[in-house]
Amino acid sequence: MLTFHSEDTKQRRPRIELDGGRFVTPHECPERVDMVIDRVRKIGLGEIRAPRAYGLEPILAVHDHGYVAFLEHAWDEWGAAGLEGEPIPSIWPARRLRGDRIPNSIEGRIGYYALAAETTLCARTFAAAQVSKDIALSALDHVVQTGEPAFGLCRPPGHHAAIDQYGGYCFFNNAAIAAQRALQGGMGKVAILDIDFHHGNGTQDIFYARDDVLFLSLHGDPRQEFPYFLGFADETGRGKGEGFNVNYPLLGGTDYAVWANALEDALRRVRAYRPELLIVSLGVDTFELDPISSFKLKSDDYLDCGRRLKALGIPTTFLLEGGYAVEEIGINVVNVLTGFEGS
Amino acid sequence: MLTFHSEDTKQRRPRIELDGGRFVTPHECPERVDMVIDRVRKIGLGEIRAPRAYGLEPILAVHDHGYVAFLEHAWDEWGAAGLEGEPIPSIWPARRLRGDRIPNSIEGRIGYYALAAETTLCARTFAAAQVSKDIALSALDHVVQTGEPAFGLCRPPGHHAAIDQYGGYCFFNNAAIAAQRALQGGMGKVAILDIDFHHGNGTQDIFYARDDVLFLSLHGDPRQEFPYFLGFADETGRGKGEGFNVNYPLLGGTDYAVWANALEDALRRVRAYRPELLIVSLGVDTFELDPISSFKLKSDDYLDCGRRLKALGIPTTFLLEGGYAVEEIGINVVNVLTGFEGS
Ligand SMILES: [Zn+2]
Ligand SMILES: [Zn+2]
Numbered sequence: 217m218l219t220f221h222s223e224d225t226k227q228r229r230p231r232i233e234l235d236g237g238r239f240v241t242p243h244e245c246p247e248r249v250d251m252v253i254d255r256v257r258k259i260g261l262g263e264i265r266a267p268r269a270y271g272l273e274p275i276l277a278v279h280d281h282g283y284v285a286f287l288e289h290a291w292d293e294w295g296a297a298g299l300e301g302e303p304i305p306s307i308w309p310a311r312r313l314r315g316d317r318i319p320n321s322i323e324g325r326i327g328y329y330a331l332a333a334e335t336t337l338c339a340r341t342f343a344a345a346q347v348s349k350d351i352a353l354s355a356l357d358h359v360v361q362t363g364e365p366a367f368g369l370c371r372p373p374g375h376h377a378a379i380d381q382y383g384g385y386c387f388f389n390n391a392a393i394a395a396q397r398a399l400q401g402g403m404g405k406v407a408i409l410d411i412d413f414h415h416g417n418g419t420q421d422i423f424y425a426r427d428d429v430l431f432l433s434l435h436g437d438p439r440q441e442f443p444y445f446l447g448f449a450d451e452t453g454r455g456k457g458e459g460f461n462v463n464y465p466l467l468g469g470t471d472y473a474v475w476a477n478a479l480e481d482a483l484r485r486v487r488a489y490r491p492e493l494l495i496v497s498l499g500v501d502t503f504e505l506d507p508i509s510s511f512k513l514k515s516d517d518y519l520d521c522g523r524r525l526k527a528l529g530i531p532t533t534f535l536l537e538g539g540y541a542v543e544e545i546g547i548n549v550v551n552v553l554t555g556f557e558g559s
Numbered sequence: 560m561l562t563f564h565s566e567d568t569k570q571r572r573p574r575i576e577l578d579g580g581r582f583v584t585p586h587e588c589p590e591r592v593d594m595v596i597d598r599v600r601k602i603g604l605g606e607i608r609a610p611r612a613y614g615l616e617p618i619l620a621v622h623d624h625g626y627v628a629f630l631e632h633a634w635d636e637w638g639a640a641g642l643e644g645e646p647i648p649s650i651w652p653a654r655r656l657r658g659d660r661i662p663n664s665i666e667g668r669i670g671y672y673a674l675a676a677e678t679t680l681c682a683r684t685f686a687a688a689q690v691s692k693d694i695a696l697s698a699l700d701h702v703v704q705t706g707e708p709a710f711g712l713c714r715p716p717g718h719h720a721a722i723d724q725y726g727g728y729c730f731f732n733n734a735a736i737a738a739q740r741a742l743q744g745g746m747g748k749v750a751i752l753d754i755d756f757h758h759g760n761g762t763q764d765i766f767y768a769r770d771d772v773l774f775l776s777l778h779g780d781p782r783q784e785f786p787y788f789l790g791f792a793d794e795t796g797r798g799k800g801e802g803f804n805v806n807y808p809l810l811g812g813t814d815y816a817v818w819a820n821a822l823e824d825a826l827r828r829v830r831a832y833r834p835e836l837l838i839v840s841l842g843v844d845t846f847e848l849d850p851i852s853s854f855k856l857k858s859d860d861y862l863d864c865g866r867r868l869k870a871l872g873i874p875t876t877f878l879l880e881g882g883y884a885v886e887e888i889g890i891n892v893v894n895v896l897t898g899f900e901g902s
Binding site for chain 1: 575577578579580581582637642643644645646647648649650651652653654655656657658660662663664666667670671673674675676677679721722723724726760764781782783784785786787788789791
C-alpha cells in the first residue's frame with residue numbers, strides 16, 4: 217500500500233498541553249510520525265511518496281473562511297498582543313453567553329474559534345495543518361485514480377475540527393476535506409468510518425445535514441470521554457442528512473470483542489449505503505496502553521480490524537487520526553494496513 | 560459606615576491562574592482583603608462586624624441546585640479522579656456542541672459549569688464563597704433594617720457567576736443573592752449598579768427576564784474585554800424584563816470624565832426606576848494601574864464616584880467585586896465609601 221508522508225508535518229511542535237489542570241508534554245507530538253513511518257519502512261508496506269500541494273481551496277470547501285483566516289494569523293496576533301505563553305483560550309462563548317459576536321481581541325477570538333483548550337496554536341501550526349491536508353488529498357487522489365488503497369500519514373489529525381472550530385489536536389478536517397474533494401470530482405456517495413477512540417465531532421458537524429456522506433463513529437461514550445458534548449447515539453443527522461450519521465458510544469474498558477461487534481454493525485451500514493469510496497479516520501488510541509483513552513484493544517486486534525475493512529471491497533483511503541501510545545503507534549497503525557493488505 | 564468582613568474569605572488560595580497561555584500567580588488573591596480591611600481600619604470608616612451564617616438557601620434562590628452541588632464536590636471529585644493540577648476545564652459545550660447533556664466525568668462536568676478557565680476550583684473555594692455570600696447578606700440585612708449604608712468586603716467576588724456557571728473569579732453571585740433576599744423580604748424593586756471594569760454577565764443572566772431588579776453595568780467593551788461574549792448595549796432584557804437591563808460598554812482608555820458621563824446616565828435611570836434599595840457591585844479594576852484592565856480612573860475619582868452615588872438618596876449596600884492593583888485596592892475601594900459618607 218502506498219503511504220503519503222512529509223517531514224513538514226513535524227513543523228508543529230507545541231511545548232505544552234493543558235491536561236488535568238497542569239501543563240504536560242503534548243501527547244500529539246512529532247515523534248508519532250517518526251514511529252509510524254519507521255514501521256512502514258521496516259515491514260516494507262510499500263512506496264512512500266511526498267504529497268503535492270493543494271492550496272487553501274479544498275479547505276475552504278468545508279471550513280469557514282473567517283476560521284481559516286483566524287488560524288493563519290493567530291500565532292502572530294497572539295505575539296503582537298504581548299502574550300508570552302502558547303496560545304490557549306481562557307474564555308469562550310459558553311452556555312448563557314452569545315455566540316453571534318466575534319471579538320476583536322485575539323484573546324476573545326481564540327475562545328470563539330476553540331472547541332477545547334488542551335491544544336495550543338503554536339508557531340507553524342497553520343503550515344503543518346496545510347501539509348496534513350495535502351497528505352490526505354494526495355492519498356485520496358491516488359485511491360480515486362487507481363482504485364488501490366492508500367495511507368495518508370496525516371499530522372496534525374483532523375476529525376475534531378468542525379466547520380469553524382479547532383481543538384482536540386485538530387485544525388483542518390482532513391477526512392472531510394478528502395471526502396468533499398471526492399464528491400466534487402464526480403462521486404455520488406462517500407462513507408467516512410471513524411475508528412479513533414474519540415468521537416469525530418468535527419466530521420459529524422460538517423456533514424450533519426447531508427446525505428452524500430455517511431458518517432459512522434465508534435468511540436468512548438461522551439458521558440465519560442472527550443469531547444463530552446457530542447457523539448451520542450441519538451445524533452442521527454438533520455434534514456436531508458437524517459439517517460446518515462451513526463454514532464456508537466462505547467463504555468470505558470471496551471475490548472476488541474465488543475468493539476468488533478460495533479464495527480460489524482457499522483460495516484453492514486456502509487455496505488447498505490453502497491459508497492464509491494471509504495475514508496477511514498484511523499486512530500489507534502483504542503489501544504490498551506493509550507495514555508488518554510480507556511479501550512482495551514491489543515496490537516493483533518488491528519490486523520483483524522484491517523481484514524474486516526478489506527472485506528467491504530470498497531476503494532479505501534486511510535488517514536491517520538489519534539494514537540498516543542507512541543512506542544506502539546507504528547505497530548498498531550501499520551497492523552490495520554497490513555491486515556487490509558491481507559499479508 | 561459599617562463593614563462586614565471575615566478572615567475566612569481568605570481560605571480560597573488558588574496557586575495558579577491561566578492567563579495568556581501561561582500559569583500566573585492569581586490576580587484574585589487573599590491579600591486583596593488585607594489591603595481593604597487595613598484601609599478601612601486606618602481611616603476609621605466605622606465598625607467592622609463579622610457576618611452571620613445564612614446557609615445554602617439564599618444561594619439556591621438564584622442558582623441552580625445541580626450547579627451548587629457541583630461546586631461543593633468538585634475539588635474532591637477532581638482529586639478522586641487522580642488529577643493533580645488545580646481544577647481547570649479544558650473542554651466545554653462550545654458552539655456546535657450540545658449543552659443539554661451533563662457529563663458524568665469530572666473533567667466533562669467542570670467544563671459544563673465553567674464560564675471561563677482562568678479560575679481554578681481549588682480547595683476551600685466552596686467554603687470561602689459561602690462566607691462571601693454571608694458577608695453580602697449581612698450587609699444587606701443591615702441596610703434593610705436601618706436604612707444606613709453598609710459595605711460587604713466580599714471575596715471571592717460574585718458578578719460573573721451566572722445561574723449555573725462559575726468563572727471570572729466568581730462562584731456565587733453575591734449581589735444577586737442579596738437582591739433576591741431583599742425582594743423576598745418584602746421590597747418591590749431593587750437596582751443593582753455594577754461599576755466593576757468587567758461586565759456583570761452573571762447578574763444580567765440571573766435577572767434578565769425580570770422587572771423587579773434593574774441591572775446596570777458600566778464596563779469594558781466586550782469586543783475587547785472579558786467576558787467578550789456578553790455585555791453589549793443591545794442586551795436590554797427579555798419578556799417582562801425588557802428595559803430593565805442596561806449595559807454601558809466603554810472603550811479601552813476611558814477616563815473618569817467619559818466614565819462619569821455613563822455613570823450619570825445610569826443614575827438617571829436608577830432614579831426613574833425608584834428602587835427601595837441600591838446594591839453597588841463595587842469593583843475598582845477601573846483604576847489606571849489595574850493589571851488586567853484598560854480604564855484610566857485615578858484614586859481621587861473614586862471619592863467623586865461615591866459622592867454621586869450618595870446623591871441618589873437611596874439605601875445602599877456596597878459589595879466588593881474586582882480590583883487587582885493590590886497596593887491601591889484599599890485606597891480606591893474606601894474612597895468610594897468615604898465619598899459616599901461625605902467625609
Ligand atoms: Zn482520538
Ligand atoms: Zn472585574
